[in-house]
Amino acid sequence: MxxxxxxxxxxxxxxxxxxxxxxxxxxxxxxxxxxxxxxxxxxxxxxxxxxxxxxxxxxxxxxxxxxxxxxxxxxxxxxxxxxxxxxxxxxxxxxxxxxxxxxxxxxxxxxxxxxxxxxxxxxxxxxxxxxxxxxxxxxxxxxxxxxxxxxxxxxxxxxxxxxxxxxxxxxxxxxxxxxxxxxxxxxxxxxxxxxxxxxxxxxxxxxxxxxxxxxxxxxxxxxxxxxxxxxxRPENSFVAQFIGENNKLNGKVKNVSNGSCRVELTSGDMVDALAVNIPGTDGRTTLSIRPERVEINPPVEEVPNQLDGRIEELIYLGDHVRTRLSVAGNSEFIVKVPNKAGHVLLKEGEQAKVGWRTEDCRALDPVAIN
Amino acid sequence: MTDVSYDRTLADGVKPPEKHEEAPPAAPLTAADGTPLKKKLAITMRRARMRAFLLTAPLLVFLMVFFVVPIGQMLFLSVHNPTFADAMPRTTEALAEWDGSEIPGEDIFALLVEDMREARADRTIGRVATRMNYEVPGTRSLFTSTGRKAARLEPPFKEALIDADEDWGSLEVWAAMKRVSSTMTGSFYLAALDRQVNVDGEIVMQDENRQIYVPLFWRTFWMSALITVLCMLLAYPVAYLLSTLPLKYSNLLMILVLLPFWTSLLVRTTSWIAMLQTQGVINDLMVFFRIIGDDNRIQMMFNQTGTIIAMTHILLPFMILPLYSVMKTIPPSYMRAARSLGATPLTAFIRVYFPQTLPGIAAGTLLVFILAVGYYITPALVGGQSGQLISNLIAFHMQRSLNWSLAAALGGLLLAAILILYWLYNKLVGIEKLKFG
Missing domain, CATH: 3.40.50.300 (P-loop containing nucleotide triphosphate hydrolases)
Incomplete structure (x- = not known):
């Protein structure tokens, strides 16, 4: 050859x-x-x-x-x-x-x-x-x-x-x-x-x-x-959704700068995301965040994007606990909490903060969340 | 993958032979209440088996009464004919002793005359004459006329009879009488094969110009074979289309295939007469288009051509349906695989598609051939003289000549031929591979 x-x-x-x-x-x-x-x-x-x-x-x-x-x-x-x-x-x-x-x-x-x-x-x-x-x-x-x-x-x-x-x-x-x-x-x-x-x-x-x-x-x-x-690095919502697990949050782009953007979620919260596939300012967008990149009750100085959530369901899977939360109006928000030494036990019904780094959150083309 | 896992996957399908080790004979297992397990199982299964039997019993009875018994009786009739023995009991008894080397003596002649007088009074002499006539053509009148004279005959009967008809002095007649007098006879099978027993007791062929059945059997077989081949050639592409066309077209085509099934056989056959006869549609069209002259129209009906065309049409669905049911199960990916491996469409068809349709071809040809060999109505209507098949002659002997034993013998031979064919098929193709649908 x-x-x-x-x-x-x-x-x-x-x-x-x-x-x-x-x-x-x-x-x-x-x-x-x-x-x-x-x-x-x-x-x-x-x-x-x-x-x-x-x-x-x-x-x-x-x-x-x-x-x-x-x-x-x-x-x-x-x-x-x-x-x-x-x-x-x-x-x-x-x-x-x-x-x-x-x-x-x-x-x-x-x-x-x-x-x-x-x-x-x-x-x-x-x-x-x-x-x-x-x-x-x-x-x-x-x-x-x-x-x-x-x-x-x-x-x-x-x-x-x-x-x-x-x-x-x-x-x-x-x-x-x-x-x-x-x-x-x-x-x-x-x-x-x-x-x-x-x-x-x-x-x-x-x-x-x-x-x-x-x-x-x-x-x-x-x-x-x-x-x-x-x-x-999925380029659109279909790929983000089709490959692996994905959390979706809908919102509106407020301003774009240097490859990132500020997005106002439907719940009114403001978060930062990478501007990947967005129509421009005031356009609608769907944010994509992988479950393993979300932290629960993270330190504020490291993780700028933090939202309040309510723990709906915990599924114990050995190496990690699959946690379903309601976040910003999405009740299917999944977080994989690694079962590592000294992690805090969570309880269903508790309030918790979820947070992620801006580079792990990608603003993509808008899709409906069901 | 290691060898170990091969063995494991292998175990799903084919079990390796179990090792028989010398184990001490175990005590028979017993159920909880102490009865042996085998017996207990048999008791519990009996009810289910009884119910299953009762469910199928009506069908079994029906088959026995209307299928097995009549066919058995018919086959029995082909070797059993008591006409002579019933009508002429004394002669029959005496002939059993007779060694057949020379014309019997006065005593047997006397018994014969006595039997004849009685048979004439009972009006059974005609049947005896007919039966003798099957054996030695031309002896009917020997019996009927002698029967009329029997009352007036005076002893010595031997001379009186030979005087009345010199055939009574013929050893051939007496040998035939001895044969006919036994109730179990193979003579109808011999007759059905155009053979007879000569004076010396040897089985010989009839004269060439008196042979009827063997040529007819051959004609039946070759015409059936030809019809089967024609059916296959016509059915194969149709079945292929049926199995590959999109549903809405294939349904329509299926209706066209099945339409003949819903039409009366007589209607179908007569419409072929309308099409093919000398003044029929096809000849008219060919004359109209000047393909043939008006004075030499083609004879396509009331001969072999007519029988072959009409029967091919009528038997076509029996070839299409088994073929279709087999082709339906062959996914198109086989042909595609063959093409992608480098085979031309023709090679792919011959080496990959066609061999997979063999069970359908086998089933279709067997079905069509067996149906064709025994076909009656169509050859009777459109066959004329040269297009008659063996079944038409069987019908003739059943309805006209009333020689049921010969009809039964012909039918028995046909049945035997088909069973042999079936056996051959089993050897060559394997019956379990047949697929009728």
């Missing part, structure tokens, strides 16, 4: 891509996305957000209504799926039920007219890669879900494609197996250096595996960044 190319030429390019099924609504609205060689990019979003459609366009099973898709510099809009040379792992694996594991794996090699010896060598290598050597003669139905998943991954990789697409491949597995498979797929990606485009609606899966995540909603990429960026 040419390392030099990686920085300069994106491997996959979506250029102004639009997709409509019925000619009335756009499922994908003006998609622009560049993926480098060797990258692991996840398309994350709720169902109906256009992420699977985007993947299907890349695989060639759907045609873009408008725009270009380029693979390694060549437009592939009119290239049929079998000539794209893209490996794909499907949601329910799509292992051919009438073929053994070996036959499934040799299928892509046989249609490429590879010699028998070479085929056998590659199949064995692929099986060893997913630690299923010796399972070649089994039928897919004789394998457990996790094993089928491995075979599906091996089959998508056995013909050594440069690009592998995965469409919610772990959706059918139980939680424990899913987590294990996440690491395995990640390691395979690291070892082979192939480019992976991965679709999921599970944010923890996306955070675990990806180099970059494209958060989809309503046919638009809401934000495309690294996992930590996405969590810590």
């Amino acid at each position: 040419a390392e030099a190319e990686q920085a300069s030429d994106p491997f996959v390019i979506f250029k102004d891509v639009q997709k409509s099924y019925d000619g009335e609504t756009l499922v994908v609205k003006n998609l622009n996305l560049e993926i480098s060689k060797g990258e692991f990019v996840t398309m994350l979003g709720p169902s109906g957000s256009g992420k699977t459609t985007t993947l299907m366009m890349l695989a060639g099973f759907e045609t873009a209504t408008h725009g270009d898709i380029l693979l390694d510099g060549n437009p592939i809009n009119n290239v049929p799926p079998h000539k794209r040379g893209i490996g794909m792992v499907f949601q329910n694996y799509a292992l051919f039920p009438h073929m053994t594991v070996e036959e499934n794996l040799s299928f892509p090699l046989e249609v490429r007219r590879m010699t028998k010896a070479e085929t056998r060598k590659r199949v064995e290598k692929a099986l060893a890669m997913v630690e299923l050597s010796g399972f070649g003669k089994r039928m897919p139905a004789q394998l457990s879900g996790g094993q089928q998943q491995r075979v599906a991954v091996a089959r998508a990789l056995v013909f050594e494609p440069d690009l592998v697409l995965m469409d919610e491949p772990l959706g059918a597995l139980d939680k424990q197996l899913r987590e294990q498979m996440q690491y395995e797929i990640k390691h395979i990606h690291e070892n082979l250096g192939v480019t992976v485009v991965y679709v999921t609606h599970d944010q923890s899966e996306a955070l675990t595996m990806s180099d970059r995540i494209a958060v989809f909603n309503d046919g638009i990429i809401q934000q495309l960044s690294t996992p930590d960026d996405l969590y810590e």
Whole structure:
């Protein structure tokens, strides 16, 4: 794999891509996305957000209504799926039920007219890669879900494609197996250096595996960044809400200065926040604060933003106590209180002060709080 | 993942063989009240089993009375024919002793005349004559005319009879009489296979120009096979469309497929007559468009072509439905997976889609072939002379010639052929893989 190319030429390019099924609504609205060689990019979003459609366009099973898709510099809009040379792992694996594991794996090699010896060598290598050597003669139905998943991954990789697409491949597995498979797929990606485009609606899966995540909603990429960026610096309320837990407070921008702003909450309290995505002075905004960044009864000199709250519910979770409060008219305000040495015990119904640092509070586009 | 966890996941599906260690024989388990557990279980289960049996009893009785018993009786009829033995008891008894090497003596002739006089008085001589005629064609009149004369015959009967008709001196007739006199007979099966027993007691084929049933069996089988293949070729794309079209279109198509089921068989068949006959719609159109001349219209009805076209149409749903039910369960992701792995649409179809539809094809072909082999009404209406099937001949023997034993033998052969076919299918495809819907 040419390392030099990686920085300069994106491997996959979506250029102004639009997709409509019925000619009335756009499922994908003006998609622009560049993926480098060797990258692991996840398309994350709720169902109906256009992420699977985007993947299907890349695989060639759907045609873009408008725009270009380029693979390694060549437009592939009119290239049929079998000539794209893209490996794909499907949601329910799509292992051919009438073929053994070996036959499934040799299928892509046989249609490429590879010699028998070479085929056998590659199949064995692929099986060893997913630690299923010796399972070649089994039928897919004789394998457990996790094993089928491995075979599906091996089959998508056995013909050594440069690009592998995965469409919610772990959706059918139980939680424990899913987590294990996440690491395995990640390691395979690291070892082979192939480019992976991965679709999921599970944010923890996306955070675990990806180099970059494209958060989809309503046919638009809401934000495309690294996992930590996405969590810590969401650019709009949808991303803040979709990735991780989030506290929302609605208010009005009073003044903006030096990248921060002063916001008057609906309750009348005044707080400071980072001005990230606000319409300007007097515009409405929704503040986003992560539960683990809020402190209860903090020292005033360190934490400038302090509000009164009432403790509604305490849920003991071992390493932390999940505390639900009513703050500034929001009764779903969550604080994670770490269970550290010498922390003060809280009681339901008590009044408490909650506070956070200005840099942990982001003023984003306004949304309704329900 | 380590090997240990493989074993664990494996255990969900396939259990490793348990180790049998030499354990001392344990005392039988008992329930809390001291009765052996096995007995207790049997008592508690009995009620449930009784109830289940009673629920299915009406159906069992119905099947027995209207299905198993009549078919059994019919099959029995094909090997059992007491006509001769009932009407001519003395001769029957005497013939059992006769060794068949030469014309019997005066004593048997005397018994024969006595039986004939009685049979004539009872008016059963006609049935005996018919039965003999099945065995040796042309002997009907031998019995009927001799029967008329029997009252006036004087001893010695041997000479008197041979005098009346020299056929009474034929060993062939006497051998046939001996065969006919036994109530259990395979002769109807022989007849159904165009075979007969000659003077020497060997089974031989009928003359070429007198063979009826074997050619008809062959015709029935090849026409049924052709109809099955045609049905499959036509049904496959329709079933595919049905299983892949969006619901609102596939529902409409499904109605079109099922419409023939809701229409009377007679209406469907007669409408084919209207379409295909020489003065019918298709011929008229072809003449109108000058594709054929008015004086050489194509004969498409009242021959094999007519039978094949009409039966293919009528049996088509029986092929479409099993195919559809199988195709419905094949998710489109298989074809997509095959395409993404580099297969052309054709390769993907041949290697991935088609093999998965085999259970449907197997079920459909079996169903259509079996139905076609026994089809009666359509060939009777549109088949003319060359399009008749074996079932039409069975009907003929049931209704016209009243040779029920031969009809039963033909039916029995048909049943046997289908059972063999079923067995073959089980060997080749596996019955458990069949999917009818």
